[in-house]
Structure formats: C-alpha cells, structure tokens
Amino acid sequence: MRVLSWVYLAAAYAFVFLPVVVLVAFSFQDGRLPVPPFQGVTLDWYAAVLGDRDLVAALVNSAMVATVSSLVALVLGFLAAHALARVRLPGTMLLRGMLIAPMTVSYLIIALGLLALFNQMGVRLSLWTAGIGHVVINLPLCFAISYAAMGDHQKSAERAARDLGAPEWKVLFLVSAPMLAAPLAAAFFLSVTFSWDEFIIAFLLTRFDVTLPVEIWSMLKSGLSPATNAVGSLVFLVSVTLVVVLEIFVFRRVK
Amino acid sequence: MTAGVSIAKVTQRYGTALALDGVSLDIAAGEFVVLLGPSGCGKTTLLNIIGGFAEPSEGRVLIGGRDMTGVAPKNRPTTTVFQDYALFPHMTLAENVAFGLRMRGIGRMAREAKANDMLALVGLGGRGAFRPHELSGGQRQRVALARALAVEPDVLLLDEPLGALDLKLRRAMQDELKDIQRRVGTTFVHVTHDQEEAMAIADRIVVMNGGRIEDEGPPQQVYLRPRTLFSAAFMGEINRIPVKDGVSRLGVLGVPDGCLCIRPEAISERGSLRLGPCRVEETTFFGTYLRARVSPVRAPDLRLVVHLPQRSAPEVGTVLDLGAETHVVLEA
C-alpha cells in the first residue's frame, strides 16, 4: 500500500512533467524540427525569438493589458467586497451572485458577447477592448478573494478607526486595504497570470496589436518549430520565477 | 465490558523532544482515572498511546493483560471521545452512534435498537434522526459519548471532552459523566487541565508535568497531601513558607525543613499550627468565602492568602491571630 502510493506519485509527476520536459529539451534542438532525434544543443532559437520584433511587441502588450486590467479588477472587486461585507443592502445575495456569475461562464461566450456588443456599437477592436474582457473575467476572482478575507477582526478594526474619527475614505485606505495587503496582492497576481495567459478573449477582441498568446498561436500555424519551444520555455521560466517569488513573499502570509 | 490498563515505562520522543519520560501507571478495571496537567505535560500523548494512535518509542501498554504493541486502534478494546467530538456531519445521530456496530457487521435492526438505547442513556432518546449541526455543544458531547460506548469498549478514553463547554454546562456534565460511568462500569481514562473537574469526577487523579507523573491518588489525597510543590500548586491556590534549619520568616514553627504549604481555607483563628498575628491588607468577597490578603506582623513583606468565613468582615488594618489547621511540608 505504501509502496503503491510512491509509485503512483512518481507516475503522476512523470505524466504532469512530460510535456514540459519535452518542450524545454527541444528548445535547444540544433535542427529544424523539435522532435527526436536530438541533434545537439544550440541557443540559436532563443536568439531568434528575442530578436523577433512582433514577439517582443506582443510580450509588452500582454504585460500592459495584464497589469492594467488586473488593477482595475482589483479596485472594483475590493470596493464592492468592502461594501457587501459590512453594509446591509437589499438583495445582497443577488448582488454577490451577479458579481460572481462571470466565473461560471466560458471565456468564449464572454468574448463573443463583447464582440457582438462592440460590433453593434461600432467600437474598434484594440488592446483596450481585450483589457475590458479581462476585467470581466478577473473581477469575480478579485471580489471573491477580497470578500472571503474580510473577517470580524477586520470589521472591528474599521469600527475602531471610525470611532476615532476617521472619515470613510481614510478607513478604506489606511485600515482596510493595508490589513488585507496579502490577500489583495494574491488576487492581483492571480489576475495578472490569468490575463497574461488568456487566449480566446484576446484573440477575438484585438485586431492589429495582439497579446503574446495570440502571437504564439499565429506562430503555431506555420507548423512545429523549435522557436515556438523557445518562446514557451521563456514564458514558463518567467511564470515559475514569479510563482516562486510570490510563494515566498506573498502566499505564505495569506495562510 | 471492562478491563484494567497497565502502562509500563512508556517513553515518547518527537525528534529530540521528550513528550513522555518513562511513565508507569496501573489502572484497575472499572476505575475512573483523570490525567491532569497543563498543556504540553504529556497527558494527551499518553491517551493517544493507550488508544493506539501513536506507538511509544519505548515501553508498552497492556489492556486486560494483553500486550497492545502493534495493535491498531480498530482492534483495541478502547474507544475515544475526541475534544472536537468528531461527529460525522453527514450522518444522523443514530447513524453516528451505530457506526461502530456497523463496522462490526451487526445487522441494521440490532444496530438501530442499540443506538436508540445509547442515545436514551445520554438523555437524547428519540432524537436519532437529528443531525449533529442541529445540536448544542453539550448535546454533541453526549452523542460522542454514546457513540464511543455503543461498541461496549473495555476502556473509554476521553480527551478534554468538556473543554469546549461553558462553565455551568461543564459542571452539570461532570456529574452526568460520573453517573454514566457507574452505570456502565467501563474503565474511564479522562484527560483535562481543569483541577476542579478532575476532583469532581475522578476515583484517582494522576498529575502530570513535563512528561512525568508528579503525583497520584484519590482527589482528597492529591489536594490535601500533595507529593510535590507542582502538584500542590496545580491543585489550587497555596501559601508557601520556606523553612530552613527549623526556622522560618515567622520564627520557629516546629515543622521539618522544606517548603511549608498551607491552603488558604486551612488558615483560621483556631488552627493548631500558630502563624502569629497578621495584619489584614485587603479583602474581597467571593460568595462562599471572604478572600483576604494578610501580612504577618513578624514578616511584613510576606503575603498570605486566607479564606475567611463569608460573614466575617474584618476592617483593613485589623490584626488577627492566625493558625493553620492542616499543612504539608514538601521538598523545596
């Protein structure tokens, strides 16, 4: 039984890591195809990728869209959670349900709906329209995390601040937000990673300037290439670095 | 139905930390033993070892004369009432109580009958269809007790079962626990840090500290004639007066060298061990007695706590001539 557990664990890790190992290994392929046999090690593909203007531009676009849309989602989500967690409003349950609802809807549908709306209103597609879509998908996440983090401890600290004469906006920014720094940071960075990696909304709602996943998608259309492996490996490296840094500095404190 | 427990030189190490240090204890069949001590004293570790949830690093446990080394909890003649009760929230009370019987392959009819009997025993007859979340803390505690007793264990282990209850309910449950134990005759091993609870229910109290047994005996003995200073202080408030070469701060008292320990309620104006005149510094009314802090005239910086009758009302500054009715001298 005990041995079986470790065998299962090893098999699961092998399955989970198989595609990543293959991806990274063949990004160093000294040949035209990222499949066996392995023909030796080269860094040429990394050089090619980093010298590709379209890719670098897409990367910058992605970073911008992710940062801005996550900030908007965080601010909106935090304010709404703050209000719904303490002020009794009629239909609180309904409001909460509505704010959470986009979480249960496929991104494809959200994207298609926005596309229908923007078409009808004559809005031109751009990074902004994709950003709007990303706020829609990340707002429920930021709201839910902020809402869950607001406990009684939080409420009594806020009451104390009001009692000592702080106006509401000062309570919000000097007491509530700093007390929730860790969960808010967690919500922000989760949103950034979701937005950064999102494909279908960015694909349908951008036109000329595109984000990184969309650019990678167009690379795929020209067939298998170690260049795609190199891009994938780089993105993986950046994400993992971010996750490790967050694990050490942010998430550990959320617990 | 009931069996004795013999704990022989049990030591438990966690890394370099010593949770139990060569503990030996014999518990008679049908006895109600309370393991008493502060948190971290090893009482819960000892309970876990008896229940089979941990294997001791050294030593062994015998239940009814049978060596329990390597015997899993499910094969031991013990059951446990957990501190958080661990009632299964997805089962009704009757299903909870019948769980152990079901695991033993007993038929549905017999199980249900027994579960109803057990619920009746703990005063919850007819509530079998309720679910745990519908009950108060005290009721959950009773269900946990019924569930553990339903399989008719030889030894019942109770891990601070009253810890989550408020004071009034805890006192009421103590009487009930004692009563149920007399009726079923099972050996009870009960862990607590509340010395009043221990005295209320125990046939024998085992005081533990730092992984060792400090003291053991019937409540009266442990309270009145404690074997160690730790035990004396843990069982209740105590006045300590060091005595060296037959002399104390209060002069010659005619007691052996050591630490003279006197309970506040043992001090009165009649006591035979004379402490001399003492000045009343402060009094507080506690309902059943009047708690006074006094300082002996011979040693004004020494403070003694005295329980005076509730109707006495000495002014602050009054000098009383006090003596102790009972005392013990312990190694300092």
Next chain:
Amino acid sequence: MGWGLVAPALLWTLAFFVLPFAAMIALSFAHMEGRDVVRGFDPGNYVRIFTDWTMLKALLNSLEITAIVTVISVLLAYPLAAIIAFRVPARWQRLALLLAVLPFWTSYVVRSYSWLLVLGQNGVVNKALLGLGLIAEPLEIASTRVATVIGFVHFFVMLLTLTIYANLIQLSPNYARAAADLGAGRWATFRHVILPLTLPGVMTGAFLTFVLCIGDYITPQILGGNNELTLPQLIMLQLGRSGNFPLASALSVVLMAVVTVAYFACSRWLRLDRV
C-alpha cells in the same frame, strides 16, 4: 455609502457581461442574407442546430469529451491529492503540491503544443515505442479524440489536485481517527467518512472542470484537429470562415444552456462562493 462602493463593479458587470450577453441572444435570432446580418426574431438558427447533423454531432462530441475528461481527471486527481495530503510528510506537502501543478504555469497555448510534440507522428512517444520495437508503425494519436482527452486531463488533473487537496487537509484528522477507533478499516473509513465529507469539494471541482472543458477551443483545435469538431471549434468556424455571427451566437447560447443544466444538476453539492 454602500451603493457608491458597489456601483463601479456592478455597472462594469452590467455593461460588459449582462448587456453583451443580451446582445448575443438578440443576435442569435437574426439570420444571414448573403454577407449581411438581418435582425429580427427568427428561430431558424436554433432549428438548424438541432436538425443539422454536423451541429448536433459537435454538441455530442463536446458533451462526450467533457464527460470523459471530467471523470478521468477526478479519478486520477483524487488519489494524487490524498497521497500528498496523507502520505507526504507535512513539511514537504507544500513543495509536493507546488511541483504537481508547476506545468500549470506554462502558457496555455504552448501546453497543448507541447503535447503535440509528445504524441505526434514523429513525437517522443512514437519514437520511443518504435525504438523499443513495441510497435511497427507509428500510432496515430495526434489529431484524434484521444489526444484531446490527454491534453485536457493533463490540465484538469492539476486543477483538481489543488481543490481536492484543499478539501482533504481542512478535514479534522479526528474524523479518520474516530472511524478507525470505532473499527473501520482503511477502505471503510474512506468510503463512509472521508469520501462523503469531501464530496462537495469534488463536485465543485468537477463542475469547474466541466465549464472550462466544454468551452475550450485551443486544446481540441491543436490536439484533436479538424476531424471531429467540438462546439467551440464549430462556433469559431462559423465566426471565421463563414462569417455567420448569428449562428455562432445561437451555438453559444446552446453552450451556455448546457452549462446551466449541468449547474442545476449538481447544485446541491456546489459551494461556488467557497472555491
């Protein structure tokens, strides 16, 4: 004060979630004349979806693939989560979990592409099996349903391991101890106590898997190819090649309806606000 703080999030949700959805439903009742969209109330798109075998087949493919993926993922993830929660020493658990979901952080598009490298005609698996002499001809895994399922399962095993693990470790260890104490063996403890107590968490994870899987375009497009279309692939096809936005909208409404039905089917176990 309360309304002032909720208003921005509420307006955003209304303007960019509720309103677009309404626009999409309205569009689904329009029809095409040549390359022009003609608005109106024409249920023709829906009639077509449920009478045209290509459309119906895409819906069935999606449902089948999603059902298979959800079941396999839960069956694989539960033991993994349990081993990490109960077998791995406490101080290593966080690391074990972090490792088990590390490939989660590869780019989503790249993850499916990586499986293509593994499963393709000249891929690692085929080359290895040919090299070992276990097969004479390369297996055709890529561009089949099997590849789609493997790609999906890979992703959802990670997701479900996380949610199930979170459920398992928040159970008081005393539940399992109480069961063992009362005579339950390992299997009985699991079946009567641990499984029922974790069922709500498992169902929530399974529902998320269902929603994410049935609406995904990338994985079936890259791994499954065009041999067997899923609903999202069909939607994108209508949108792109045919430019038939009304039909794409109607298909999306159907997709949404399927998810809603799934939600109500397992709503008694779901606790979405506690994800």
